[in-house]
Amino acid sequence: MEEILVPISIFAAVVAIIWLFSHYNYKKRLTAHETLRLAVEKGQEVSPELVERMSYLNDPAKSDLRRGILLIAFGVAFICLGAMIPHDEPDAFRGMLGISSFPIILGAAYLGLWRFSHD
Numbered sequence: 001m002e003e004i005l006v007p008i009s010i011f012a013a014v015v016a017i018i019w020l021f022s023h024y025n026y027k028k029r030l031t032a033h034e035t036l037r038l039a040v041e042k043g044q045e046v047s048p049e050l051v052e053r054m055s056y057l058n059d060p061a062k063s064d065l066r067r068g069i070l071l072i073a074f075g076v077a078f079i080c081l082g083a084m085i086p087h088d089e090p091d092a093f094r095g096m097l098g099i100s101s102f103p104i105i106l107g108a109a110y111l112g113l114w115r116f117s118h119d
Helices: 002-041 048-057 060-083 090-117
Strands: none
Touching (some): 002 048
């Protein structure tokens, strides 16, 4: 039973973390748009500086940098977790290296997107 629950919980944690990031970003964008909409409905003048600042919240290049760093940190955390496994389980460490490769490679891809968007 334990050999089934551990992998399921690891993958469920990955899904939960991705969902939390997506949900937080959605809420942030929704709040910014609602604020702008309310200002326009109340007849307040919307300055170009305000629109620029609000668009900075959704800057894809900035998001790529953040996502890349977070995914690489997440992969490194899996490597550290694998290093804490007792040495009588060498296959477990290899499994953690395999799992950690996915967020590290995705993080590197996001960092590449960030880098090439600044040229």
